[in-house]
Amino acid sequence: MTVRILDTTLRDGEQTPGVSLSVEQKLMIAEALDKMGVDIIEAGTAIASEGEFQAIRVISEAGLKAEICSFGRIKFEDIDAAADAGADSIFMVAPSSDIHISSKFPGKTRDEIVEMSVKAIEYAKERGLIVEFGGEDASRADFEFLIKLYDSAVEANADRLTFTDTVGVFTPEKAFETMQRLRERYSIPVAFHGHDDFGLATANTVFAVKGGADEIHVAVNGLGERAGNAALEEVVMALEFLYGVKTKINKQMIYPASQLIEKLSRVKVPPNKPIVGDNAFTHESGIHTSALLKNSQTYEPISPEIIGRKRLIVLGKHAGRASVEMIMKELGYKATPEQMKEILSRIKEVGDRGKRVTDADIRTIIETVLQIRKERKVELLDLSIVSGVNLMPTASIKLKINGKEVIEAGVGTGPVDAAINAIKKAIKDFADIELVGYHVDAITGGTDALVDVIVQLKKEDKVVTARGARTDIVMASIEAFIEGLNMLID
Structure with missing residues (x-):
């Protein structure tokens, strides 16, 4: 039928x-x-x-x-x-x-x-x-x-x-x-x-x-x-x-x-929505992930590829050794049992504080514990933003990308949009990066609130998440964006 x-x-x-x-x-x-x-x-x-x-x-x-x-x-x-x-x-x-x-x-x-x-x-x-x-x-x-x-x-x-x-x-x-x-x-x-x-x-x-x-x-x-x-x-x-x-x-x-x-x-799909929600093929629990990596059918009724998706393993307070080892393999790193124990402990600590553990967080934790110092591919050297009642928000930015200074300007619907547009123009000759997610949380109250910005960036079929936390939402957004770029730009 x-x-x-x-x-x-x-x-x-x-x-x-x-x-x-x-x-x-x-x-x-x-x-x-x-x-x-x-x-x-x-x-x-x-x-x-x-x-x-x-x-x-x-x-x-x-x-x-x-x-x-x-x-x-x-x-x-x-x-x-x-x-x-x-x-x-x-x-x-x-x-x-x-x-x-x-x-x-x-x-x-x-x-x-x-x-x-x-x-x-x-x-x-x-x-x-x-x-x-x-x-x-x-x-x-x-x-x-x-x-x-x-x-x-x-x-x-x-x-x-x-x-x-x-x-x-x-x-x-x-x-x-x-x-x-x-x-x-x-x-x-x-x-x-x-x-x-x-x-x-x-x-x-x-x-x-x-x-x-x-x-x-x-x-x-x-x-x-x-x-x-x-x-x-x-x-x-x-x-x-x-x-x-x-x-x-x-x-x-x-x-x-x-x-x-x-x-x-512009209607956001709930993350827990069946089939197409962000969480439908996303796994965090260490027990689940360990079994999943051996046989995907243990915790997935269908393969994500069937509907044009990919499986996503994320780390948090429920992370297990198998998840961390998979991510370390992707990064090309190895750890001793003692180092692995410390990496897991630090990841769980971030999750226990009620914070989402981003890809950039994980990479920083791993490289810190393994005492690996990697040169940052993208650095912010200067930023200037002009905005007003009758002015289109405009941002001018100076970045160092792979050792080369690049200056660009961008406009947008607001200061954050203008700054991100300026960054996109600055990196266009180095990589084709797409912003696919942007989320803001106010961590504290008041006009001087600390804001936590999490961005999701995509390069070809690779998607990473990164965080920026400042009292200035523009700087928090740029910090998050640049953290993500450092994971994507070769």
């Missing part, structure tokens, strides 16, 4: 509070979804705005393999907008619960909703659209009325039916039973659209497939209104690896797509 995937990241996902994507950004995401193997891309709501209309038009004309879909109501203007934008299909919904009927179409009866739906479906077919018809808020609707609505939609030549758990109140058992009943009744494909208000979207979607759903609606990173939609990455991996249900998804593209959407949506 192969289940079809309708991705709604660009429609329901963009309805996440605070998310607004440009036409160019939507096209980038659509291309990533298509490369990942999504069957249907719900690209937006054509009637919503001129920008939405243009985005659907651009995506429809991009030559993607996926079917391009527009969301719409049972209104002729929505259908016209979808067709005029060049969409292949329309996901059209009619209110099916009494609360939705009375709120969205005051004064309308159930029979009138059925009649409006039939006319809308027939018109959409006339406009040449594939019609996927859904009963909105179906999980709170009277089931007999829902069947009447779906029967009428099938008679009007709808191509697919969708059961929508609009406010996430379904349970896996109900999802299974309901999809079984719908699958037995209808010969056309039946889909399930789930929300995560009670944290059951993934389970409900999986059980809907077990019940016979031909198609499922998902969003990358679980984006969507309120608590979000069923997460593509969770549903696909659960179906394929736990239930043996196939999809057309190229799993190695899951993580790259997740990162792109996190960046463009």
Whole structure:
């Protein structure tokens, strides 16, 4: 069995509070979804705005393999907008619960909703659209009325039916039973659209497939209104690896797509999120790590490479000898048993103080205990920053890189951004370094608070973390950045 995937990241996902994507950004995401193997891309709501209309038009004309879909109501203007934008299909919904009927179409009866739906479906077919018809808020609707609505939609030549758990109140058992009943009744494909208000979207979607759903609606990173939609990455991996249900998804593209959407949506993926969260394949515990290095299956249900990721071993208060030995091997160092004991003790001490142990911390501890003095490749010689109410923040920096003095200037949205941009310009001839993470914590209170800045830098496929701690956030940021550079620049 192969289940079809309708991705709604660009429609329901963009309805996440605070998310607004440009036409160019939507096209980038659509291309990533298509490369990942999504069957249907719900690209937006054509009637919503001129920008939405243009985005659907651009995506429809991009030559993607996926079917391009527009969301719409049972209104002729929505259908016209979808067709005029060049969409292949329309996901059209009619209110099916009494609360939705009375709120969205005051004064309308159930029979009138059925009649409006039939006319809308027939018109959409006339406009040449594939019609996927859904009963909105179906999980709170009277089931007999829902069947009447779906029967009428099938008679009007709808191509697919969708059961929508609009406010996430379904349970896996109900999802299974309901999809079984719908699958037995209808010969056309039946889909399930789930929300995560009670944290059951993934389970409900999986059980809907077990019940016979031909198609499922998902969003990358679980984006969507309120608590979000069923997460593509969770549903696909659960179906394929736990239930043996196939999809057309190229799993190695899951993580790259997740990162792109996190960046463009500006919605941070929680570190403990399954599959795509930072911690999903990150290990610290010494007992776990020791076993993991012998056999990765001991503490990983799947290999990170399957979804385009890499395993990460971090050190902290739970660090063990095996983890430290692996990192020392990467650095080309060896230690006596006594030295190893001291290195572990110092690493655990940093963790016991409640601090994250960065790669730079580990390297400093190892080199200090082994009494290795390495020449710093990058040194800060001078820094000047100008900022004001009506001035674009500008930074001028002098660095010594591999013995050569380099002076550069940069501008930014703030003093920190300007300083980091100046550093990036200064090192561009020495290495291609990308800032992929930046985190600030105030360690003490007051206007003279000590701030702890942790940066994550990337060079090719190597990622390192480094720390800077000062009362001046600009200097703390630069200190952290330069510490990271010293680990990456040859």
